[in-house]
Amino acid sequence: MRLSPKDWQGLTLAAIALIVVACLPLVASGYQLSLGVTVAMYTVLATSWAIFSGPTHYISLATAAFFGVGAYVTGIGITYLPYWALPLIAGVIAAVMAALVGLATLRLSGVYFVIFTLGLAEFLRQVITWGQNISGTKGIYVLTSITEAHIFWQLLGLAALVWLAGWAIGRSRLGFALRIIGDDEVVAKHAGIDTARAKILLFMLPGGVAAMTGAILAPRYVYIEPLIAFTPMLSFQVVIMALLGGTGRLWGPIVGVIPFTFLWEAISRSFPNQTTLLLGIAFLAIVYLLPKGFVGLIESARRRTEGWS
Amino acid sequence: MDIIITGLLLGGTYALIAMGLNLQYGMARIMNLANGEMLVAGGFAAFWFYTAGAVSPVLTVFLVAPVAFAANWLIYMIFLRPLVKRAKSRGQLEVDAILTTFGLSFVGVGLMLAFFGGDYFSYSYLSVPVHLLGDTYGANRLVAFGAAVVICGALWLWLAYSRMGVSIRAIAVAPDSARLVGIDVRALAALAFALGGAVTATGGALISTFLTLDASTGVIFTLKALVIVIMGGVGDVRGTVVAALLLGLLETFVASVIDPGLTLAAAYLLFVIILLVRPQGLFGRKTT
Numbered sequence: 001m002r003l004s005p006k007d008w009q010g011l012t013l014a015a016i017a018l019i020v021v022a023c024l025p026l027v028a029s030g031y032q033l034s035l036g037v038t039v040a041m042y043t044v045l046a047t048s049w050a051i052f053s054g055p056t057h058y059i060s061l062a063t064a065a066f067f068g069v070g071a072y073v074t075g076i077g078i079t080y081l082p083y084w085a086l087p088l089i090a091g092v093i094a095a096v097m098a099a100l101v102g103l104a105t106l107r108l109s110g111v112y113f114v115i116f117t118l119g120l121a122e123f124l125r126q127v128i129t130w131g132q133n134i135s136g137t138k139g140i141y142v143l144t145s146i147t148e149a150h151i152f153w154q155l156l157g158l159a160a161l162v163w164l165a166g167w168a169i170g171r172s173r174l175g176f177a178l179r180i181i182g183d184d185e186v187v188a189k190h191a192g193i194d195t196a197r198a199k200i201l202l203f204m205l206p207g208g209v210a211a212m213t214g215a216i217l218a219p220r221y222v223y224i225e226p227l228i229a230f231t232p233m234l235s236f237q238v239v240i241m242a243l244l245g246g247t248g249r250l251w252g253p254i255v256g257v258i259p260f261t262f263l264w265e266a267i268s269r270s271f272p273n274q275t276t277l278l279l280g281i282a283f284l285a286i287v288y289l290l291p292k293g294f295v296g297l298i299e300s301a302r303r304r305t306e307g308w309s
Numbered sequence: 310m311d312i313i314i315t316g317l318l319l320g321g322t323y324a325l326i327a328m329g330l331n332l333q334y335g336m337a338r339i340m341n342l343a344n345g346e347m348l349v350a351g352g353f354a355a356f357w358f359y360t361a362g363a364v365s366p367v368l369t370v371f372l373v374a375p376v377a378f379a380a381n382w383l384i385y386m387i388f389l390r391p392l393v394k395r396a397k398s399r400g401q402l403e404v405d406a407i408l409t410t411f412g413l414s415f416v417g418v419g420l421m422l423a424f425f426g427g428d429y430f431s432y433s434y435l436s437v438p439v440h441l442l443g444d445t446y447g448a449n450r451l452v453a454f455g456a457a458v459v460i461c462g463a464l465w466l467w468l469a470y471s472r473m474g475v476s477i478r479a480i481a482v483a484p485d486s487a488r489l490v491g492i493d494v495r496a497l498a499a500l501a502f503a504l505g506g507a508v509t510a511t512g513g514a515l516i517s518t519f520l521t522l523d524a525s526t527g528v529i530f531t532l533k534a535l536v537i538v539i540m541g542g543v544g545d546v547r548g549t550v551v552a553a554l555l556l557g558l559l560e561t562f563v564a565s566v567i568d569p570g571l572t573l574a575a576a577y578l579l580f581v582i583i584l585l586v587r588p589q590g591l592f593g594r595k596t597t
Binding site for chain 2: 057059061104105108110111112114115116118119122123126127129130133232236239243273274275276277278279280281283284287288
């Protein structure tokens with residue numbers, strides 16, 4: 001892979017930005033840091049979501065399922081294994097799960113995939129609740145000495161990895177194949193692309209990343225039970241934020257995550273009982289008014305100014 | 310024996326719900342992820358009329374159905390018609406419809422939370438034992454099953470023999486050709502969508518007589534209905550009924566033999582089997 005000077009410039013800028021952001025825990029108050037963790041968490045989730053759903057147009061609603069799996073890996077594993085190993089294990093388990101889900105659904109039309117992912121979190125929640133009933137345990141306590149700052153740095157590192165992966169995929173044969181699949185799947189098939197394989201491979205990325213996020217964040221929850229770990233709202237919020245930002249560019253989701261996190265903070269503080277309703281309305285507004293997200297707005301504005309000059 | 314009859318009774322009601330979704334997805338071509346919320350709304354209406362005015366849910370149905378019909382027609386006209394217009398291909402319409410109805414489902418949950426709160430709700434209507442083949446069953450389940458059979462039967466007759474029913478099946482099979490023979494595809498799609506919503510809400514009113522619902526259970530019913538529709542084959546009435554009965558049986562079996570909390574797992578099991586073995590549906594023919 002040969003990098004042009006422009007690529008180097010982009011990479012350097014991104015690295016500098018990351019280092020600046022990484023200093024946040026040194027200066028921020030506790031509340032600001034916890035907002036920072038939330039932003040970092042949704043950035044990781046929404047970016048990895050968009051890497052798959054952006055080019056393929058397959059809407060995955062499974063984020064909460066993988067996130068919950070990750071949280072449970074930490075919850076169960078923390079007593080037996082060193083903490084650093086857990087996100088990796090969670091990522092591998094979830095990537096295998098994602099591959100299985102993909103094998104069952106991604107060979108067929110996209111609707112089956114959407115339906116399957118829609119209920120996946122609920123399904124896992126039922127199975128784990130059942131397992132707990134049998135073994136007689138309730139929730140799990142995750143007691144560690146890990147602080148918010150540690151979580152923040154880990155998520156930041158994960159975000160950097162996700163961006164690198166997305167950037168590398170975009171330049172690879174796989175990324176090229178996916179763009180063709182997204183444009184026209186029939187053409188892609190006739191061009192000799194193994195469409196199912198490409199989609200399954202790519203779906204393993206958001207699956208694994210969501211589980212790693214869950215594993216990293218588990219110490220923040222302290223107490224894990226199925227209802228907390230598999231909250232369906234999470235999948236929904238990730239889709240909203242990614243769409244608000246725009247899925248066409250790698251940096252798109254983060255443009256959506258930052259304003260939405262603050263908006264969401266304001267909403268849940270002022271209208272704690274109407275969050276679901278307002279979330280739904282926000283979602284509809286984005287789908288109708290901003291079908292290409294902020295990225296679309298920015299790019300059409302840029303095109304207009306270029307047209308004038 | 311007990312499991313088989315309870316399962317069939319449950320499956321009958323599922324068939325009604327899935328018929329509603331099948332009208333929306335198979336005929337109107339809108340993948341409606343907010344279907345379950347319509348069901349819960351129907352259940353809420355039945356609950357409210359029964360506790361506030363002691364109106365029998367079987368009578369409430371006659372109010373729920375037209376109201377749900379009107380509401381769904383409006384939803385189609387306001388939210389979905391623009392998507393149908395701007396969609397360049399079937400695939401794009403599917404993505405747009407999924408996103409929109411997904412948002413609508415959250416709006417629906419939010420509205421119901423605002424009006425009714427987050428509690429579970431149930432009432433006891435006709436919970437008298439009925440003896441059948443040596444076992445006892447709740448009369449409410451039998452009544453719900455009977456009503457479901459009547460409505461499903463009427464729908465099937467209507468789709469099979471009436472002029473409008475045939476037209477609706479025509480737009481499901483070949484929307485482009487249907488226009489050539491003078492069928493108003495747009496108006497009929499709206500009608501099929503509205504009718505589907507009405508059928509689902511009716512199913513909700515009936516199911517609330519024997520199941521406990523709350524504002525956020527809608528998605529589970531959406532999922533079950535989707536699994537049934539896919540298993541039976543999209544747009545296939547006969548397949549839907551058979552698939553619904555199968556799901557009802559399997560679910561009852563899992564609930565009584567393993568754990569009552571695993572009903573969705575049962576639906577998933579069927580779903581995976583169908584996807585792996587017969588993705589075209591029980592009676593579907595393989596397409597190229």
